[in-house]
Amino acid sequence: MNYVIAVLPDRIQAEAAYTALEKAGLPLDKISILGKGYQTADEFGFIDPSQQARKQAQLMSYWLVPFGFIAGYVFNELTQIELFPWAGVLGNHLIGGVFGAIAGGMGSLFIGGGSGIAFGSGDALPYRNRLKQGKYLVVVKGAPNVTNQASRILKELNPENLQGYVDPTQPREK
Template identity: 65%
Template sequence: MNYLVAVLPDRIQAEAAYSALEKEGLPMNKVSILGRGYKSADEFGLIDPNEQAKKQSKLMAYWLIPFGFFAGIAFNITTGLDTFAWAGPIGNYLIAGLLGAASGAMGSVFAGGGVGLALGSGDALPYRNRLNAGKYLIVVKASETITRQATRILRQFEPENIQGYVDSEGV
């Protein structure tokens, strides 16, 4: 499946482009307008980078927190540190484990959240920003032949940006 995304500056141009695609006989169930009064980014399925970052952070926390706990205990045992003399040996192991778990939690937030925010969005974030700025997107989700035909038609409207994508899940 191929995608074609064209960014148009206003609603009038978006509707004119949509009408031109309709006149050329493109299957209109494959064409969507995103913007105010039409589908939102969430309704269409553009990934929200903040949601992806939260998911990635939680996923990493499931294994980093327990790993940090046991790594903290192992570090305390191997070094023989008696940092908190009042806690005794078992208390020192538990405190080291809790500090290791806290380090694992911080790692999941910084690494998981940061990586999810930086890499999880792809081109979705620029498109979301354009929608938030009042622009409109025409999205054609169809075969290569139809997206090529749509590209030819949409170029007449001089979009701010026009980009084609190939769905990698089908490959």
């Protein structure tokens, strides 16, 4: 699936773009307007960076927490550090493992969550920010011939930004 996204400064220009695409014979079910009074970024399916970050942190925690526990246990066993005298040898090893698991959880939260916010959103975050600024997006999705025709039409309207994408998760249309 290919996409063309045009950023337009106001509702009037977004509607004019929609009308121009409609007059050119493009299928209306492939054209979307995003902005105030139209679809939101969530309704359209733009990735929410914070949701992606939570997902990334959770995935990292599945292997970092157990690895941290094992590393903490082994570290305490090798160094023979007595964390709490009342816990005994095995208890101190287990407490070292718990501290390692906590460190693994913190690593998944800060590294997995931080990188999810920084890199997990792709171009969705700038488009979300433009929508928050009151701008409008006209999105055309479809086969390459549809998006190429839409690009030519939208270029004539002088959008603030015009960008094309190919969705790598979808099979290519011909």
